[in-house]
Amino acid sequence: MAAAALALALTGLTGQASAAGREPMPADPTLADLTFLTAHNAMHNTEDQGRSSLAAPNQPHRVARQLDDGVRALMLDAHHANGRVRMCHAIPVLNPCGSNADAATVFTAIADFLDRDREAVVTVFLEDYTTADQLGAELGALLAPDGRLGAKVFRPDAAGVRENGWPTVSSLRESGHRLLLFTDDTAASSRDHGKNRLGFMAQKDWTVENYWSMGGGIGDADWSCYSRWDDVPLTREEPGFRRLFVMNHFRDVPMYPTYRNDNTKLQDRAENHCLPAAAKKPNFLAVDQYGDGNPMAAVDALNTYTYR
DSSP states (O other), rough: OOHHHHHHHHTTTTHHHHHHHEEOOOOSOBBBGGEEEEEETTBBBBBHHHHGOOSSBSSSOOHHHHHHHTTEEEEEEEEETTTEEEEOOTTTTBBBBBBBBBHHHOOOHHHHHHOEEEOOOOOEEEEEEHHHHHHHHHHHHHHHHHHHTGGOOOOOTTTTTHOOOOOOOHHHHHHHHOEEESSSSSGGSSTSSSHHHHEEEEEEEEEEOSBBBOSSSSSSOOOOHHHHHHTTTTTTTTTBOOOOOEEBBOSSSOOOTTHHHHHHHHHHHIIIHHHHHHHHHOOOOSSSSSTTHHHHHHHHHHHTEOOO
């Protein structure tokens, strides 16, 4: 059966499968047990760029405020423009990348937050249009062993996650390794690749992710949950290793009040459509306009139990 068709069939196994596999959240949960609020296109926000100059902003506030408000994973687009790696949602004419915030500024904001909140674990998902040399020139100082973020990066490859499973959050806090970095550049699978040496893991090696769009900016939403990658189904499991599940819950274009209505239904879709389709609970709930529709309520609800 094709992956999309299989996913659609599995979504019929709604609350029945969900209830059967639930267990109380352990006192010392692992990364695979927990769910984190995730900001889609976190850099494409009104506060940084101004409402009058920004086409269809995905978020209301800059990255620092998002983290302070409880966002714990950031989806960022990286382009090289005007001699720097820029964090920007490139839309020709409407939103060229040349004047957007450089990546070093955004990652410095992450470093500032991790210094302020010694309990937080933060994940970055990079939609990556850069070369290893470009990313290294931009972030090398921050991610060097003696840089502000270098010692905070958790490397699942070096930690033996495939053999031992994901660590507990308490162990990450104790070690100080509270930043996970993923890139969609598959070349980073190699330990010798420049991006891997910076600490960026190839995302397809460690996660599953559903198709990103629920449809246009208005109208009915498509809640079917199937993989965005033909070669990595949502149900992919390896012996002793449970991939983290990135659940996308947004439209082609963020439009009000559609995103607010969608965010109020996040828990319903997560538990009754995407969880059964993936046979695992979402670990990252990615939304537009995190301040509308209370998506944190869905995160809190999912963090009351594990699903096996």
